[in-house]
Amino acid sequence: MTAPLTPHNNQPPHEPHDGENPPPPDEPHDPWAAPGSGTGATAGSGGPELARELREGVVIALLVAVCGVLLGVLWNWLAPHTPLISDTKAVYLKNTEGEEAIGTDGTFILLAVAFGVLTTAAVFLFRRRGGIPLVVALVVGGLLGAVLGWLTGMWLGPMADVAAHAKQVGPGVTFDGPLRLGAKGALVAWPVAAMLTQLALTALFAPRDPEPPHPDWSGQYGQEPPAAHGQEPPAA
Template structure:
């Protein structure tokens, strides 16, 4: 019993056509090569430009992190300390310098995130952005923020309180080292960059052409003109005398 719609077995002539002496199949892929569908390039060639763009954004973010570190070390409010005998006391016990250092770091990170996102969007707008831009901004913003925190602490006042107290002596004043009280401030830069990139892409990003609606009329070829890709020959279209050519 044969299952319905089962194609018939190939005829002997068809079986012989695939033998060693058969004519080559014009629709077969080239010998020794793999045909690429839709002209797609190999995966490595497609990923290489994306990796370059993402790596470039990360490097630019690290450079921006150095600028952020210098600004934070310069603008962050310092905690004044005073030496009283063998004790180190706060010069302003009710001061908000610690919270002010976090606020300055957040504001600088917000500004740097906006600038990096705007720069990355303008540079990659012609190609349409892509996942490499978003990934580069996220990774670069997080690494740049961490680097700004570490380097800013190093550029600021020394964290060796005992050494500073001995240096200034009894009754002397010096500043404590700057630090972040809330490590969540490190996420401000990458989050701001992603929000700005999303807004810019939605407002000014590269657009793809919309497909025609389903009710749009389909362009018909004129009478007597063969469709695109059809083989030329005496069987297409009417003859010069108005009669359709055909085999006799």
């Protein structure tokens, strides 16, 4: 009888020689992962992009807020003013059944909605994409613009001191009351309109994200590879 053959240097056949690196273990393959989408390639890539979007959001919010000055000018021009009249003792409404106060609030709301839609459409045409920083910038800028328009309209309107204004014009003379916003909830009409408009434009016209590649499931269920051209498949 002969002794069994022993590998060189008494090393097991399955162990590598000294100085040789073992082959790396096979990593599980994700069929839904896009090519070149390793974790090391994307680490830290969102920092500069997020910082740029935040800077653009601040600029957009300031530009939208400045448009509130034009809102105040139009509100003072288009809104109905409340006529007042005074005697030697007090100031009264000239038309006790008038609806000027409701018309003033309604005019502000309609103008704010229009400004929200127009400013959002202009920003979307400039950027052609959405994102949370952009929506936040439009909402914050719209709210600041509505407040600025409200203050501008009151400043451009008639005197806020009704008693001094009545004394200035004299008793029995009709004069316009101060421009006031009765429903303070009208200030959110601009940001709400901007947010809804941005969501609608993004859903309709924003570029779609590319679809992930379909996984290749061939050979996963015991299917044999097709035979090469000009060769017959092996007999069973």
